[in-house]
Amino acid sequence: MNIAIPTPGIRRRSVTGLWLRHAVAFVRYWKFVITWVLIEPVIALVAVGFGIGKLVTEVEGADTYAEFVTPGLIMGSAMFHALFETSWNAYNRIDNDVYETALTTPITVLEVTLGDISWAITRALMTTIGVAVVAAMLGWLDGWWAIGILIPAIMVGAMFGAMGFLFSAVAPHTTFLTLVFTLVATPLYFFSGSFFPISILPDWVEPIAWAMPLTPGVHVARGFGLGQFDTSHLWAGLYMVLLTALMWPAAVYLLKRRLIK
Amino acid sequence: MPQLNEQANLNGDTPAEVDADVIVVRDLRKNYGELTAVDGLSFSVHAGETYGLLGPNGAGKTTTMRMLSGLSPVSSGKITVAGIDVIKDSRAVREVMGVVTQHDGLDGGLTVFQNLFLYGFLAGLTRQRAKDRAHEVLDFFSLRDRSKANVYELSGGMKRRLSIARSMMTSPSVIVMDEPTTGLDPQSRNRVWEELAVLKELGATVLLSTHYMEEATILCDRLLIMDHGKILDEGTPDQMIERHAPSEITQLRAEPAALRSVRDYLGERDIGYREVGALVSVTGANGDRPDLSGLTSVEGIRTTYRAGNLEDVFLAITGRELRDS
Numbered sequence: 001m002n003i004a005i006p007t008p009g010i011r012r013r014s015v016t017g018l019w020l021r022h023a024v025a026f027v028r029y030w031k032f033v034i035t036w037v038l039i040e041p042v043i044a045l046v047a048v049g050f051g052i053g054k055l056v057t058e059v060e061g062a063d064t065y066a067e068f069v070t071p072g073l074i075m076g077s078a079m080f081h082a083l084f085e086t087s088w089n090a091y092n093r094i095d096n097d098v099y100e101t102a103l104t105t106p107i108t109v110l111e112v113t114l115g116d117i118s119w120a121i122t123r124a125l126m127t128t129i130g131v132a133v134v135a136a137m138l139g140w141l142d143g144w145w146a147i148g149i150l151i152p153a154i155m156v157g158a159m160f161g162a163m164g165f166l167f168s169a170v171a172p173h174t175t176f177l178t179l180v181f182t183l184v185a186t187p188l189y190f191f192s193g194s195f196f197p198i199s200i201l202p203d204w205v206e207p208i209a210w211a212m213p214l215t216p217g218v219h220v221a222r223g224f225g226l227g228q229f230d231t232s233h234l235w236a237g238l239y240m241v242l243l244t245a246l247m248w249p250a251a252v253y254l255l256k257r258r259l260i261k
Numbered sequence: 262m263p264q265l266n267e268q269a270n271l272n273g274d275t276p277a278e279v280d281a282d283v284i285v286v287r288d289l290r291k292n293y294g295e296l297t298a299v300d301g302l303s304f305s306v307h308a309g310e311t312y313g314l315l316g317p318n319g320a321g322k323t324t325t326m327r328m329l330s331g332l333s334p335v336s337s338g339k340i341t342v343a344g345i346d347v348i349k350d351s352r353a354v355r356e357v358m359g360v361v362t363q364h365d366g367l368d369g370g371l372t373v374f375q376n377l378f379l380y381g382f383l384a385g386l387t388r389q390r391a392k393d394r395a396h397e398v399l400d401f402f403s404l405r406d407r408s409k410a411n412v413y414e415l416s417g418g419m420k421r422r423l424s425i426a427r428s429m430m431t432s433p434s435v436i437v438m439d440e441p442t443t444g445l446d447p448q449s450r451n452r453v454w455e456e457l458a459v460l461k462e463l464g465a466t467v468l469l470s471t472h473y474m475e476e477a478t479i480l481c482d483r484l485l486i487m488d489h490g491k492i493l494d495e496g497t498p499d500q501m502i503e504r505h506a507p508s509e510i511t512q513l514r515a516e517p518a519a520l521r522s523v524r525d526y527l528g529e530r531d532i533g534y535r536e537v538g539a540l541v542s543v544t545g546a547n548g549d550r551p552d553l554s555g556l557t558s559v560e561g562i563r564t565t566y567r568a569g570n571l572e573d574v575f576l577a578i579t580g581r582e583l584r585d586s
Contacts (some may be wrong), residue, residue, distance in 0.1 A: 002561065011352075013385060014383060017379065017383040018383075020379070021368070021371065021379050024370075024371060024372035025368075025371060025373055028370070028371075028372075029370075041557070077508045092369075093368075096367075096368075096369060096370075097362065097364045097365070097366035098366060098367075098368045100332065100362055100366050100368070101362065101366035101368070101380065101424075101427070102330060102383055103383075103427075104330055104332070104355060104360035104362065105355055105380060105383040105384040106329075106353070106355045106356050106383075106385065107355075107383060108352070108353045133513075140559070143314070146578070147370070184444075186345075220526070259332075260331075260332060260333065260334060261333060
């Protein structure tokens with residue numbers, strides 16, 4: 001009899017199974033989800049790009065305001081999607097015992113986060129690709145470098161996917177998750193250099209803005225969008241890796257405490 | 262990559278030797294801080310047997326079930342399932358064991374069929390096998406016509422049957438069910454009991470927890486009665502009744518006006534009784550019908566006789582009602 005499956009290590013089946021679950025659920029409800037993946041961020045892009053773009057005639061590093069703002073808006077949308085997946089959606093899966101059911105199969109909590117965060121990354125990529133294609137058609141994103149925006153999209157997806165669990169794993173009720181948006185997503189959306197360069201902020205705010213987790217994502221995405229790089233982009237990338245490496249184990253710890261008790 | 266363990270099927274040829282105990286629990290303890298939820302529990306379940314944990318809410322049944330399924334860390338003690346140490350290798354145990362948790366845990370984002378398929382896939386079945394098996398269990402539980410339904414469209418009974426069906430996806434040799442019929446209407450409960458009886462026919466080893474004594478009586482070959490995390494007694498339902506309950510119970514259904522006379526009469530003669538609603542169960546000396554001749558003149562009393570049951574056993578051991586405690 002050979003049924004001894006080594007407990008440690010990561011079982012690929014668990015991760016692909018959960019990813020598949022999310023993909024199937026997405027396909028079932030795509031008509032609703034697509035409004036957020038594509039239509040909402042495109043409305044923001046068009047409004048800001050054309051509207052504010054008319055008023056702002058000069059912005060550092062870019063030819064037009066629309067070119068400046070496009071990578072930032074894309075990263076903002078990627079952040080929202082990743083966060084939402086592992087906060088609201090994951091909370092519902094905790095609350096409805098969907099994870100508990102999964103854990104009665106040979107799955108570990110680490111694998112649950114791997115499956116769900118890989119779906120958070122997928123959502124971040126979907127909105128990135130969708131909005132980027134529209135931006136490219138408008139001429140606000142061009143050059144082959146722009147394809148590189150997928151890299152910060154993956155990093156932002158992983159980082160905010162891990163962060164979302166920090167909320168869902170401790171949330172006593174769904175109203176608690178409002179904090180994800182009021183304290184995290186909305187402030188970051190506006191203060192991460194998406195809409196204006198961080199350099200125009202007051203001196204004392206500038207380092208705080210740089211430390212915010214979305215800022216490096218916007219910075220790297222803008223590097224790809226405008227095709228301009230220096231070592232700061234490398235540091236920004238490493239900073240995202242560091243934050244993810246800190247938050248992910250914390251997410252696993254908190255989720256384990258919530259589910260295995 | 263784990264594959265479907267074809268040895269473990271419902272034909273009774275479990276991977277372990279057939280005579281061996283499939284589930285062995287030794288001195289199992291669980292503390293939540295100061296609170297001791299499970300306090301030195303030991304029992305064994307033989308292959309092909311349906312074994313019940315009977316006890317009131319808060320007795321430690323669910324905690325025990327969760328520890329068996331790897332959903333709760335064990336404070337101390339030992340659990341083996343099909344020869345595998347649950348504490349050391351919980352993943353391997355979940356390969357061979359089907360688990361029905363207390364809450365259905367169905368995925369509202371998926372259809373009935375997709376719920377089954379996903380579970381099978383996560384458990385290690387190939388896609389084709391998961392598909393085929395989902396159809397098989399849907400047929401077995403008569404849910405085929407609900408295959409494409411959203412789970413939230415199902416009735417409570419159907420949800421419960423689906424969650425039991427789900428645990429069958431891997432053709433497990435051992436099934437652990439935490440209160441399989443709690444909250445179901447009597448009709449759905451009967452349906453579940455019928456289906457569990459068929460599973461038993463097929464040779465499955467089942468451990469179930471319940472606070473319904475009818476359920477324990479009907480389904481279980483052996484059971485233990487527990488309270489406050491401890492075993493009070495263990496045996497077959499008949500053995501337990503013989504040991505602890507009067508062989509016959511006289512029941513008096515008294516109208517409100519007559520109830521006082523009944524109480525007075527029994528009280529004066531020191532005849533043991535208990536009251537549930539308007540029903541007075543008289544537990545006289547074992548085997549002998551208590552002398553209730555003095556009550557024949559009182560209007561508004563109906564007298565019936567019934568055999569002792571597990572409810573009486575529980576009362577006798579703990580002094581409390583199983584149902585209401």
